[in-house]
Amino acid sequence: MYRTHHCNQLRAADVGQTVELSGWVASRRDHGGVIFIDLRDREGITQIVFRPESYPDVAKEAHSLHDEDVIRIEGKVVPRLEGTANPKLPTGEIEVVVSGLTILNQCAPLPFQLDANLSNEDLRLTYRYLDLRRPAMVRQLKARHILNRTTRNYLDREGFLEIETPILSKSTPEGAREFLVPSRVMPGLFYALAQSPQQYKQLLMVAGAERYFQIAKCFRDEDPRADRITELTQIDIEASFTTQEDIFRLVEGLLKEIFAATREVTIPTPFPRLTYQEAMDRFGSDKPDLRFGTELVNLSETFRNSQFKVFRAALDQKGVVKAINAKGFANITTGQIEEVTNLAKQAGAKGLAFIKVENGEWKSPIVKFFSESERKSLTEKMGIEEGDLILFGADSWETVCIVLGRLRLKVAEFTKLITDPDELKFLWVTDFPLMSFDPAENKWNAMHHPFTRPKTEDIPSLEQGEFGKVRAVAYDVVLNGVEIGGGSLRIHESDLQQKVFSALGISEAQQKRLFQHLMSAFSFGAPPHGGIALGIDRLLMIITGTANIRDVIAFPKNSRGQDLMMDAPAEVTERQLRDLSLAVRRA
RNA sequence: GGAGUUAUAGCUCAAUUGGUUAGAGCGCCGCCCUGUCACGGCGGAGGUUGCGGGUUCGAGCCCCGUUAACUCCGCCA
Structure with a gap:
């Protein structure tokens, strides 16, 4: 013993x-x-x-x-x-x-000490089995276990079946870049690793599974970020004969139980909701952080007849003038002004106009263009007080919202607007656009995915080719400015699916080659259905309060997709390549 | 593809305006220590300052290039 x-x-x-x-x-x-x-x-x-x-x-x-x-x-x-x-x-x-x-x-001398300061991440990842001995890392592993267990229990009680779907699947043109896997038996043909179980879960609905879930591994061959990794895990959910309201209630209940089990807190439900339009207009983001205010204020009426050419020109071209008030940030340094200006330009602004309110005076290169009534209106709408910093955006509605949304986050960081580290602000963002136009490719792309259901009242716009006006029954669940999940009601009729494919520039030949299975499935009595996927890794980041997604994964890949412990990816033998009918072209 | 930050002992970090033999804590090795909990004490080993080039009487420090990690933009339905 x-x-x-x-x-x-x-x-x-x-x-x-x-x-x-x-x-x-x-x-x-x-x-x-x-x-x-x-x-x-x-x-x-x-x-x-x-x-x-x-x-x-x-x-x-x-x-x-x-x-x-x-x-x-x-x-x-x-x-x-x-x-x-x-x-x-x-x-x-x-x-x-x-x-x-x-x-x-016995243990050989350690490459790093387990009780001391964290060593550099390369070393931790190379010796991950040692890093994981740290009590803090054990807590991470346990948090994920509790989350998974809670999810399974809850969804089981709600009548959902856990069903596994293939990881080796088929490449499709929409969405993230995929990892390809060559077939040995069928030379020259490739599988793609599933970037999500999307099509399988819809086909399970056609199959009459009615309520499906899976804790699913997904693979996306895109550049990682602090909160993004190539190999991620989702709570994947799909239900038939369901509505948006049903899904909201289900997910709110699930998150309530998850946070009760992992953080021992009671989160208030139902979550507040914003439409995509409102979220962009007020917060400049489709995943707004509601832990602080600093909302975007529309000043278009104030400056309708302005002498300031930058504002006037934007308005004359049917754009908008908006601003945010960074309360008490008039003491911004020159370096910080430069930083936020660069950020604004990066986000698409041509420049950044601002007003510092110091010693009862408006310090700004643009105030001289303002009339007395414009100043009065501005003071009123922005609630300007001593010590404030006003940051302006003047351009198209979308550009202004995106720019000020980024500045809003930066200002919050500079002025430390988030004071309670345990605060949790959930919300739903609804009514996303069905498609967005990509000028680089000169085509419309699906905002969510190509199986997303347009709102019934917007189907005429779809048929008339006014794609920008079509809203989708698509929704994201957002926590503290992080998109932790997203989903939609789906198309279950082959003729409507065909219209959306066509709008997305997928030709009939491509539809047949890539999505025949779906089209024919929809012709055999597909029930109305919809679902959602929640990112477990991001959820755990917030639950455990870490800024790095790798901290919540037992054996994560680094920012170049390498597994430093196993030393993957690695070269393979000529023999292996020959079996796969592959040849490597070396630079 | 682009930008920023970083790179000094096994680990975490120092090293004044460019200045002589690059230091500390922890770890490692040896010795001592009977109530600690990051035990303590004495001694010791351990360095191509990421790599390559340049400027200089002299470079860890300045310049150019390069590599790697991380972060951000693009990208991520």
């Missing part, structure tokens, strides 16, 4: 028991005579004591122990001596006097 208890189990009530423990040496405090060791396993730490006067042979062997050696001990639980209890440990009232020691395995 290796253990009778784990290392976070023994308490004062267990005093007198003879126990066995196994684990790693987390810390050795060798006084020459008595030796203390913090013995660590997955659950926690128990102090064990070697007393030479009681067990001289065992104590002698303990002198040679090192950090991270793996040992098994037996001994007696005793209360700690008067005044030596450790209130920092749940097991701190007791210790185990060791009468028997087995060294199960």
Whole structure:
């Protein structure tokens, strides 16, 4: 037997028991005579004591122990001596006097220390199995386990079946770049790794599964970010005979249980809702962070007849003038002004107009163009007070919203508008546009995916070719400015699906080649259906309060998609390539 | 594809305006230590300052190039 208890189990009530423990040496405090060791396993730490006067042979062997050696001990639980209890440990009232020691395995000198400052991430990822021994990382693994368990229990109770779908699938033109996998049996042909189970889950609805979910791995061959990784996990949900309201209620209930189980907080439901239009107009983002205000204010009427050419020109071209008030940020430094100006330009602005309100004076190169009534209207609409900084955008509605939305986030960061690190602000963003125009490709792309249902009242616009006016029954769930999930009601009629494909520039020949299975499935009595997918990794980032998606994944890839521990991707042999009928072209 | 930040001992970091032998803490090795909990004390080993070039009497520090990591933009239905 290796253990009778784990290392976070023994308490004062267990005093007198003879126990066995196994684990790693987390810390050795060798006084020459008595030796203390913090013995660590997955659950926690128990102090064990070697007393030479009681067990001289065992104590002698303990002198040679090192950090991270793996040992098994037996001994007696005793209360700690008067005044030596450790209130920092749940097991701190007791210790185990060791009468028997087995060294199960020794540890070589470590490449980095587990108890010290975090080492550089390369090293942590290379030796991830050591990094994961840190209690903080164990907490991450447990949080994911609890989230998954809660999800399964909840969706089971709601009548959902967990059904697995293929990872090896077929390449489709829309969406993220895919990882390709060559077929050995059929030379020259390729699978694609599923970027989501989207089509399978819709086909399951046609199959009459009615309520499906899956904790699904998805693969996207795009450049990673701090909150994006090539290999991600989603709670994938689809239901038949469902409405947007049904899905909102389901997901709100799920998130309520997840946050109760992982963070022990009660989140208020239902979540507030904004349409895409409102979200962009007021917050300059389709995933607004509602933990602070600083809303975008429309000033188009104020400057309708302005002498300031930049504003006037934007308005004359049917654009808008909007602004945000960075309260109390008039003391912005020159360097910060430069930074926000660059940010504005990056987001599509031609420049950045601003007003600093200092000592009762408006300090700005543009104020001289403003009339008395314009100043008055501006003061009123923006609620201008001493110490404020007003940042303007004048351009097309979309550009202005995007620019000011980015500035809003930057201002919040500079002026520390988020004060409570535990605050959770959920919302639904609804009525997304069905399609967006890509000037680079000169074509319309699906905003969500090509199977998204247009709003019934907007179908005439679709038929008339006014694609920009068509809204979708598509929705995102947003938490603290992070898109944690998105979904839609789907098209279940082959003729409507065909119209959308055509609008997206997918020819009939392509439709047949790529989506024949869907088109024919829809012709055999497909029920109305819809669903959503929630990003587990991003959700866990917020639950555990980390800024890096790799912290919530046991074995993550780095920002170039490498697994530093396994050293993947790696070269393969000529023989393997030959079997796959592949040749590598080297530069 | 573009931009920014970073790179010094096994790890985390220092090193004044360019100045002589590049330091500290932790870890490692040796010795000492019977109530610690980041135990403590004494001693020791350990460096091509990412790599290549340049400027200079002299470069960890300045310049150019390059590589890598991270972050951001593009991209991510």
